[in-house]
Amino acid sequence: MMLRGQMMEMPLLISDLLVHAETWHADSEIVSRTVEGPIHRYTYRDLGKRSRQLANALKSLEIKMGDCVGTLAWNGYRHLELYYAVSGSGAICHTVNPRLFPEQISYIINHAEDQALFFDLSFLPVVEQIASELTSVRHFVLMTDRANMPKDSSIPNLRCYEDLVNSHSDQLDWPEFDEKTASSLCYTSGTTGHPKGVLYSHRSTVLHAFASSLPDSLDISAQSAVMPVVPMFHVSGWGLPYSCVMNGAKLVLPGPKMDGVNLYELIEEEGVTMAAGVPTIWMMLLQHCQRNHLKIHSLKRVVIGGSAAPESMVDQLAEHGAEVRQLWGMTELSPCGTTSTPKFKHNGCDIATLRHLQGKQGRPIYGVKIRIVDDENQPLPHDGKAFGNLQVKGSWVLSQYFRRELDDNHTADGWFNTGDVVNIDTDGYMKITDRTKDVIKSGGEWISSIDLENILVGHPAVAEAAAIGIIHPKWDERPLMVVVLKEGMSATRDELIGFYEGKIAKWWTPDDVAFVDELPHTATGKLQKMKLREQFSSYKW
Numbered sequence: 001m002m003l004r005g006q007m008m009e010m011p012l013l014i015s016d017l018l019v020h021a022e023t024w025h026a027d028s029e030i031v032s033r034t035v036e037g038p039i040h041r042y043t044y045r046d047l048g049k050r051s052r053q054l055a056n057a058l059k060s061l062e063i064k065m066g067d068c069v070g071t072l073a074w075n076g077y078r079h080l081e082l083y084y085a086v087s088g089s090g091a092i093c094h095t096v097n098p099r100l101f102p103e104q105i106s107y108i109i110n111h112a113e114d115q116a117l118f119f120d121l122s123f124l125p126v127v128e129q130i131a132s133e134l135t136s137v138r139h140f141v142l143m144t145d146r147a148n149m150p151k152d153s154s155i156p157n158l159r160c161y162e163d164l165v166n167s168h169s170d171q172l173d174w175p176e177f178d179e180k181t182a183s184s185l186c187y188t189s190g191t192t193g194h195p196k197g198v199l200y201s202h203r204s205t206v207l208h209a210f211a212s213s214l215p216d217s218l219d220i221s222a223q224s225a226v227m228p229v230v231p232m233f234h235v236s237g238w239g240l241p242y243s244c245v246m247n248g249a250k251l252v253l254p255g256p257k258m259d260g261v262n263l264y265e266l267i268e269e270e271g272v273t274m275a276a277g278v279p280t281i282w283m284m285l286l287q288h289c290q291r292n293h294l295k296i297h298s299l300k301r302v303v304i305g306g307s308a309a310p311e312s313m314v315d316q317l318a319e320h321g322a323e324v325r326q327l328w329g330m331t332e333l334s335p336c337g338t339t340s341t342p343k344f345k346h347n348g349c350d351i352a353t354l355r356h357l358q359g360k361q362g363r364p365i366y367g368v369k370i371r372i373v374d375d376e377n378q379p380l381p382h383d384g385k386a387f388g389n390l391q392v393k394g395s396w397v398l399s400q401y402f403r404r405e406l407d408d409n410h411t412a413d414g415w416f417n418t419g420d421v422v423n424i425d426t427d428g429y430m431k432i433t434d435r436t437k438d439v440i441k442s443g444g445e446w447i448s449s450i451d452l453e454n455i456l457v458g459h460p461a462v463a464e465a466a467a468i469g470i471i472h473p474k475w476d477e478r479p480l481m482v483v484v485l486k487e488g489m490s491a492t493r494d495e496l497i498g499f500y501e502g503k504i505a506k507w508w509t510p511d512d513v514a515f516v517d518e519l520p521h522t523a524t525g526k527l528q529k530m531k532l533r534e535q536f537s538s539y540k541w
């Protein structure tokens with residue numbers, strides 16, 4: 001007979017992370033570079049108080065449990081207050097990526113049926129552009145103070161964040177509800193077609209915060225000063241806005257300025273011990289240090305994810321005394337899945353062995369199961385040689401996309417297909433060898449190759465076009481178009497690049513065009529991107 005354990009049950013709620021930090025780490029600091037310019041400083045005590053004021057303000061705006069509230073914002077204290085006030089109230093904090101182009105932003109906000117939209121000053125122009133298309137949004141709130149509100153704006157009833165917060169009391173008991181309640185929402189734009197939403201729960205978010213804080217994961221503690229350079233609109237900022245609050249770590253939020261000069265200044269002045277972000281960011285920081293003969297002093301660890309960390313970057317950061325830990329994750333995983341942390345047996349190993357490990361995407365964090373399968377879904381050995389499709393399972397892995405019925409991403413036995421092709425060694429270290437998806441990743445952001453191709457084949461002289469990502473020293477990858485021209489027709493590189501103008505976000509524009517006589521195809525007529533990438537493997541920008 002089953003005998004039930006006799007322990008208390010406490011729902012895992014996001015508001016509890018904040019109550020804990022406010023009570024036991026009240027004077028730990030949160031430092032933000034603001035959009036308006038100056039550095040803002042306050043503590044977990046202030047974050048708690050203002051989040052309760054904001055939660056009362058949300059009530060006054062008739063935001064109810066289960067409603068989505070959109071944000072278009074950088075990493076800063078007001079965004080953090082929204083993370084806690086919205087989710088803590090039982091509503092859904094929907095972080096929207098402002099780097100998407102306006103049509104995608106509108107689609108995402110309308111699909112989520114956001115009831116309110118909070119946005120930083122930087123995004124006022126884009127919100128003014130799309131406001132009339134946002135059918136569900138009842139309240140537009142500009143995340144600034146009265147002094148910085150625009151004199152006039154085309155947005156009707158534009159509200160001021162500081163007025164809203166300051167006009168409400170901080171008296172509030174966070175509501176208690178089922179831990180499986182939805183807490184936050186993030187859309188991926190990694191595939192073709194419309195972006196897909198991943199709906200996280202309080203339970204998945206708190207479990208992810210526990211697991212990602214572990215010493216072998218991101219190693220977050222009350223002794224850390226953490227700088228999330230990964231934007232808070234990307235997969236909940238890799239969970240750092242939760243794990244840092246859970247542990248009472250000092251938080252350093254870089255706001256809109258994620259360039260080498262500003263990051264260096266913040267690291268040095270705030271004594272940052274750990275920072276996390278995509279490789280592009282570290283490239284800019286290292287170049288700034290090199291050009292100006294600067295040494296980074298406090299940084300002990302840099303967590304790099306989103307794209308592979310080049311070995312030269314690992315070497316250079318080591319010279320500054322910072323250990324690189326690679327993180328593999330996805331929006332669909334909240335996002336942490338694996339980290340490349342060495343084991344006890346690697347203590348004292350030579351530098352080549354260490355670099356070999358750091359070059360891998362890492363071994364699974366407890367709570368995430370990983371395996372590789374062949375095209376018939378048959379499991380493959382974990383011998384570090386066999387490579388196949390990476391599948392994952394776990395308490396912070398999505399079970400289905402938001403408001404979508406059809407799903408070919410899950411197997412019948414409940415594994416999620418990641419779209420990454422990898423090998424896994426006997427210690428669990430996973431290495432990405434390719435992507436089944438052909439999107440291009442530039443500075444941590446996806447560019448859809450199919451979209452680029454579809455546009456270019458619209459040019460009268462183009463017979464066929466393929467977009468591939470080519471390694472780029474700053475942006476990790478940039479798009480190169482490989483083009484077959486129609487017989488008897490001609491077009492120049494500049495003409496084809498100019499053809500994209502006004503059709504896509506500027507940063508999606510391909511960097512170059514290569515003309516070929518034919519493209520490689522499979523027997524069923526599909527483009528063989530892998531072959532094409534091989535063909536252009538020695539291409540240099």
Ligand code: AMP
Nearest residue numbers: 305306307308327328329330331361420
């Ligand atoms: P996203 O959902 O935008 O975070 O993108 C997830 C995808 O980014 C993964 O499926 C991988 O293809 C890629 N990715 C994430 N982390 C890494 C990493 N450390 N190295 C290489 N690729 C990565």
